[in-house]
Amino acid sequence: MTEQPGVVVTGVSGRMGQMLVREITASDKLKLVGALERPGHDWVGRDVGAAMGGTELGVVVEDDPLEAFARAQAVIDFTAPAATVVFAELAAQARAVHVIGTTGLSEDDIAAIDRAARHAVVVRAGNMSLGVNLLTKLVKQVSAALDADWDIEIIEGHHHHKVDAPSGTALMLGEAAAEGRGVALDDVSDRGRDGITGARKRGDIGFHAIRGGDIVGEHEVLFATPGERIVLKHMASDRALFARGALKAALWGQDQDPGHYDMLDVLGLN
Ligand SMILES: NC(=O)C1=CN([C@@H]2O[C@H](COP(=O)(O)OP(=O)(O)OC[C@H]3O[C@@H](n4cnc5c(N)ncnc54)[C@H](OP(=O)(O)O)[C@@H]3O)[C@@H](O)[C@H]2O)C=CC1
Numbered sequence: 001m002t003e004q005p006g007v008v009v010t011g012v013s014g015r016m017g018q019m020l021v022r023e024i025t026a027s028d029k030l031k032l033v034g035a036l037e038r039p040g041h042d043w044v045g046r047d048v049g050a051a052m053g054g055t056e057l058g059v060v061v062e063d064d065p066l067e068a069f070a071r072a073q074a075v076i077d078f079t080a081p082a083a084t085v086v087f088a089e090l091a092a093q094a095r096a097v098h099v100i101g102t103t104g105l106s107e108d109d110i111a112a113i114d115r116a117a118r119h120a121v122v123v124r125a126g127n128m129s130l131g132v133n134l135l136t137k138l139v140k141q142v143s144a145a146l147d148a149d150w151d152i153e154i155i156e157g158h159h160h161h162k163v164d165a166p167s168g169t170a171l172m173l174g175e176a177a178a179e180g181r182g183v184a185l186d187d188v189s190d191r192g193r194d195g196i197t198g199a200r201k202r203g204d205i206g207f208h209a210i211r212g213g214d215i216v217g218e219h220e221v222l223f224a225t226p227g228e229r230i231v232l233k234h235m236a237s238d239r240a241l242f243a244r245g246a247l248k249a250a251l252w253g254q255d256q257d258p259g260h261y262d263m264l265d266v267l268g269l270n
């Protein structure tokens, strides 16, 4: 049997970090070789399994990404934009596949990730689930079939800890709708109306964010015209599906040339 690629998980104490550790530990295709937290975090120096409240996994949480990435074939990163940009450069130096789930990235952040992707494989997606990635294809198709007499609104819901809006997924769906219509999303995006906004502008794509409780992730794309409506909806009820998508991307990336890929590439939907 060939050696399993070794994976380092960043932001390991986070909701997705812990989910990733569980999924990698359960996988026979990848092995956990590192777990990262920021310097000063109280998990640093502890076994990651014990820190998560379970049995020891023989991997101690560390705070030096350079050292950890040097022994990894893949880095799975669901953290925050400032951290992800730094990890992108370091993962590229280590020639490790960098799987990025972090959302809320700015254009500058993405340009920095593009630079890193000249030297190594990066797979980045605002949503790693099969269902959402398939939904982007459907949204593009429906949007291409309808004219701007059909208003497009994207409504997303997440747990009350989420810090960015619109969600990465909502932006993916917005991009797909804009692409279907042959327009640039930046030119038509209308985010979170409030106050005397004036009537809706023909051709706009609206975004609305709900934050509450423990909603894992819900996304609805509404196409509305006088007399009828089409609603395309995805509901995630377990964040394990995002983690499994990330593992799939880490494995897929092992056989690719350097470049900036997304989950449509991984899933063969492009
Ligand atoms: N693409 C996808 O399919 C999905 C994407 N996400 C995205 O993943 C990201 C994380 O989500 P979630 O796990 O819920 O968030 P959490 O807040 O639970 O976890 C984030 C982790 O990243 C760490 N972190 C944040 N900033 C830094 C930094 N500057 N340096 C080092 N570590 C840092 C945090 O550490 P600390 O606690 O010390 O701040 C924490 O451990 C979000 O952007 C979210 O939108 C989530 C689910 C699915």
Ligand SMILES: O=C(O)C1=N[C@H](C(=O)O)C[C@H](O)C1
Binding pocket: 103, 126, 127, 158, 162, 166, 167, 168, 169, 170, 216, 217, 218
């Ligand atoms: O923060 C989350 O939780 C999620 N973030 C991603 C997003 O911004 O779309 C994906 C998923 O919906 C969960």
